Amino acid sequence: MKHIVLTGGGTAGHVTPNIALIPKLQEAGYTISYIGSYNGIEKKLIEEMGIPYYGISSGKLRRYFDLKNFSDPFRVLKGFGEVKKLLKTELFAARTQSYCYLWSK
Numbered sequence: 168m169k170h171i172v173l174t175g176g177g178t179a180g181h182v183t184p185n186i187a188l189i190p191k192l193q194e195a196g197y198t199i200s201y202i203g204s205y206n207g208i209e210k211k212l213i214e215e216m217g218i219p220y221y222g223i224s225s226g227k228l229r230r231y232f233d234l235k236n237f238s239d240p241f242r243v244l245k246g247f248g249e250v251k252k253l254l255k256t257e258l259f260a261a262r263t264q265s266y267c268y269l270w271s272k
Contacts, residue, residue, distance in 0.1 A: 182203075
């Protein structure tokens with residue numbers, strides 16, 4: 168079984184291209200999972216499509232001064248660790264060969 172993990176979030180503008188791809192990928196025989204932020208708009212949009220959704224910690228790049236600019240890099244690092252762990256879990260371990268094969272083409 169071929170498996171694709173899609174990601175994107177923050178605004179619907181990053182999610183809608185993935186939403187447009189999902190039906191064609193499913194027709195082509197792919198199993199699809201989605202990784203996004205814990206509470207972003209992408210969670211609602213993807214779950215409505217019946218796609219398995221996995222939330223991770225994420226940060227935001229602000230172009231103005233905000234105290235969160237100091238903590239967000241740590242949220243991004245935490246999210247990186249969460250994704251790494253998620254991709255190593257049994258959920259994706261059985262599909263890793265297909266996933267790696269797609270990247271090698």
